[in-house]
Amino acid sequence: MEKLIIEGGHRLHGSISIHGAKNSVLPILAATLLVDGVSEIDNCPRLSDVDASVRILQHLGCDVTAEYPMIAVHPGGTCRTDIPDHLMREMRSSIIFLGALIARYGEAHLSYPGGCELGPRPIDLHLSALRKMGVHIDEKHGHLDCYIEKELHGSDISLSFPSVGATENILLAAVTAKGKTVIRNAAREPEIQDLCHYLNACGANIVRAGEGVLEIEGVPHLHGTSHRILPDRIEAATYMTAAAVTGGTLLLKNIDPPHLAPAVSLLEEAGCHIRVLDGELLIDAPARIRRMRLVHTTPYPGFPTDAAAPFLAAACIASGTSVFIETIFDNRYGYVGELTRFGAHIKAEGRMAVVEGVPSLSGAAVKCTDLRGGAALVIAALAAEGESEITEIQHIFRGYEALSDTLARVGAHIRLEQ
Numbered sequence: 001m002e003k004l005i006i007e008g009g010h011r012l013h014g015s016i017s018i019h020g021a022k023n024s025v026l027p028i029l030a031a032t033l034l035v036d037g038v039s040e041i042d043n044c045p046r047l048s049d050v051d052a053s054v055r056i057l058q059h060l061g062c063d064v065t066a067e068y069p070m071i072a073v074h075p076g077g078t079c080r081t082d083i084p085d086h087l088m089r090e091m092r093s094s095i096i097f098l099g100a101l102i103a104r105y106g107e108a109h110l111s112y113p114g115g116c117e118l119g120p121r122p123i124d125l126h127l128s129a130l131r132k133m134g135v136h137i138d139e140k141h142g143h144l145d146c147y148i149e150k151e152l153h154g155s156d157i158s159l160s161f162p163s164v165g166a167t168e169n170i171l172l173a174a175v176t177a178k179g180k181t182v183i184r185n186a187a188r189e190p191e192i193q194d195l196c197h198y199l200n201a202c203g204a205n206i207v208r209a210g211e212g213v214l215e216i217e218g219v220p221h222l223h224g225t226s227h228r229i230l231p232d233r234i235e236a237a238t239y240m241t242a243a244a245v246t247g248g249t250l251l252l253k254n255i256d257p258p259h260l261a262p263a264v265s266l267l268e269e270a271g272c273h274i275r276v277l278d279g280e281l282l283i284d285a286p287a288r289i290r291r292m293r294l295v296h297t298t299p300y301p302g303f304p305t306d307a308a309a310p311f312l313a314a315a316c317i318a319s320g321t322s323v324f325i326e327t328i329f330d331n332r333y334g335y336v337g338e339l340t341r342f343g344a345h346i347k348a349e350g351r352m353a354v355v356e357g358v359p360s361l362s363g364a365a366v367k368c369t370d371l372r373g374g375a376a377l378v379i380a381a382l383a384a385e386g387e388s389e390i391t392e393i394q395h396i397f398r399g400y401e402a403l404s405d406t407l408a409r410v411g412a413h414i415r416l417e418q
């Protein structure tokens with residue numbers, strides 16, 4: 001079983017190149033199923049979730065060449081319409097293959113997706129939208145058998161919440177459906193925009209018709225294209241907190257500055273000096289950061305729920321008390337109990353966590369509970385005095401490529417042990 005050993009208290013200094021966004025590459029790989037021809041997807045991070053998507057595409061009969069950071073997908077002629085349970089359980093994004101399979105083959109047979117345990121993660125919005133578009137769905141014991149009754153047709157869909165996954169599934173079903181689809185209260189995350197750019201480059205007709213409104217005119221075919229995945233704003237935000245807790249100076253390269261605005265303003269409030277350059281960001285942290293007052297997660301363009309865990313870990317050593325309010329998921333504080341092993345003072349109840357900063361943390365043996373919670377433990381260990389051991393790190397590999405090598409290159413005392 002692999003583990004990370006981190007000796008904390010070392011100042012980080014140097015530059016880090018941010019990899020492509022996990023939450024962008026996963027739906028785009030699912031979307032390659034719709035295309036007649038080859039999709040060349042560049043800037044793909046080497047992550048276990050990306051590998052799981054590649055295995056799903058191969059299982060479905062696609063010809064996939066993964067030469068990271070480039071992945072080329074050719075759907076070819078052979079195709080299955082089922083995804084086995086063990087592949088569905090590997091990640092939440094496996095559910096995006098539902099829209100792609102329905103659009104391409106008119107049927108899909110799969111089970112409920114896996115992913116991080118963050119409380120209930122229903123897919124009712126995905127299913128009701130697809131039903132409105134003419135898909136018949138039989139749900140039995142967590143298994144879904146879906147097929148098109150007469151035709152897949154456009155529809156006017158209003159989402160009660162701007163769900164990222166539901167917006168992606170509707171987009172994939174709509175791009176080649178008959179007629180026009182309108183998605184109201186669609187998710188506005190940059191990763192959704194990236195998916196739209198890819199699909200439009202393949203010949204789709206998607207336009208943004210106001211805030212949170214997407215209009216999709218179905219087209220008969222999509223053709224192959226080359227596409228570069230946008231930078232991972234959550235990876236970048238995580239490394240910003242690594243600088244913040246070590247009094248470090250980091251230059252982050254290959255970023256999209258506007259996507260990091262909420263992270264930048266919070267860390268500036270905490271006393272970090274941040275200079276945003278063209279495609280780069282320089283963060284220079286004080287010896288000890290100040291509290292962040294209120295961190296309130298909301299859909300984009302608000303503060304991203306996925307960045308809250310590393311920010312909460314940083315707040316543990318800030319001077320003063322910070323308050324975190326999670327509005328997206330019911331149960332996102334599973335990692336907080338592990339953080340207290342470092343000596344952090346945190347009270348978490350329901351969707352709120354109150355973090356009373358302490359002058360120092362001490363090394364501890366801790367276990368990752370989920371992907372971003374795992375990143376939070378790394379941030380706390382970088383700040384802590386003495387040695388920490390972090391286990392169950394397979395969660396971290398789902399979202400951070402070569403995290404230990406990356407941090408070691410900028411001065412962290414970190415090693416991966418078997």
Ligand code: UD1
Pocket residue numbers: 022023024026092093120121122123124125126127161162163164165166305306328329330
């Ligand atoms: C995506 C991201 C995840 C991020 C989240 C919110 C990927 C691979 N994952 O997850 O990293 O944390 O967006 O930014 O892109 N909901 C329903 N019914 C549904 C769908 C969602 O009630 O049918 C609820 C969920 O339970 C959750 C909220 O809506 O409380 C947000 O979910 P959603 O935006 O769909 O997140 P994901 O697509 O799962």
